Amino acid sequence: MSGSSKYVVIGAGLAGAATAWQLASRGHEVTIVERSHPANDAGSSHGSARIFRYAYPDEFYTGLVQQSRLGWDELARLGGAPLITPTGSVDYGADRNPVQLARILEARGIEHELLGAAEARSRWPQIAFDTPVLWHPGAGVIDAETAVTTMVNLAVAHGAQLLNDWPVASVATTPTGYRLVSATGATLDADNVIVSAGGWLPQLLGDLPLPAGFLAQIPAFEVRQEQAYHFPYRDQPAAPGSTPAWPTFIHKMAGMQVYGLPGGRDADFHGQKVAEYNGGKRLPSAADQDGLMDPANRARVVDYVSRYLPGVVPEPYAETTCLFTNTPTEDFILDRVDGITLLSPCSGHGAKFAPEIGRLAADLATGVGEVPAQFRVAALAAAGRGDA
Structure with missing residues (x-):
């Protein structure tokens, strides 16, 4: 199976669902890929409390x-x-x-x-x-679970596509953007990728086509x-x-x-x-x-x-x-390099910020706005060295 989309969001937890909702409501073509299903109990966004x-x-x-x-x-x-x-x-x-x-x-x-x-x-x-x-x-x-399903449903109502049971195995560059490959061999082409993989991000980082200098600055999770x-x-x-x-x-x-x-x-x-x-x-x-x-x-x-x-x-x-x-400072990561937006608003306190993080991520991915400087990878790296 193959397909293509202008924007692909990896992960349908609170942050990913919020980003997809924001992008789709602005009229962008969006596909959400989720390794299981939205707000599943193996992630960080399940339950009602x-x-x-x-x-x-x-x-x-x-x-x-x-x-x-x-x-x-x-x-x-x-x-x-x-x-x-x-x-x-x-x-x-x-x-x-x-x-x-x-x-x-x-x-x-x-x-x-x-x-x-x-x-x-x-x-x-x-x-x-x-x-x-x-x-x-x-x-x-x-109510985290209801929030996720509400945002996903709103995104789909605006034309977004949701692909459940689609665990991302790798992302590679192509002449026009990126190709995502699932663990089952399905492929999906994208102009832009938003990575909101939560606890799976450490495992996925090595399979993302990120510049070596940017990757080296990402703090240990x-x-x-x-x-x-x-x-x-x-x-x-x-x-x-x-x-x-x-x-x-x-x-x-x-x-x-x-x-x-x-x-x-x-x-x-x-x-x-x-x-x-x-x-x-x-x-x-x-x-x-x-x-x-x-x-x-x-x-x-x-x-x-x-x-x-x-x-x-x-x-x-x-x-x-x-x-x-x-993250070492408990700040979130929200940064973009080339066509990849890295989104990790976690550190145990990210749920309450989901709608705003989605807005910021959508602004960043589409190039229409900036994010707080302390969410950038370089700032987190400097804070980890004691330089900020």
């Missing part, structure tokens, strides 16, 4: 969230269903610095409160706060098989399908960072999803994941829940793995 928050220690990212929220609102309007469930968020812990986060939210005009630990415990008795707490009510939970656990609420929701009054949270202390959020559909709406940030084992690439839970990680998280989350029973009733693909 990802945190949407504004609190960042870097004002740049807080501003990017504000811009991305406009895209989420547009996507919800076009798709006919909300994609972010409002919950609010709390940030605390000796190493989270709620005061600094509050200054940034204040500078960006984002509603928030700084609370003492006792006041926060009285408001959310299900959490044993140990430091002052930043609360911002504009946070919530993203750290792919992790993360582990998340669902703990049952002690007080069940009043109605089936409703969510208790739990905010999302990030608790950062010496030696450990933990995050949590209402598990939503993934947990049948009766448990809190809790995970240790970057607590999973390192992998060469996504192809090496095994889906096995690490007993030591489970024990750490259960111990944490026993100490800090009195509002749940410290025995997980469900558990799952997912992929984080980190």
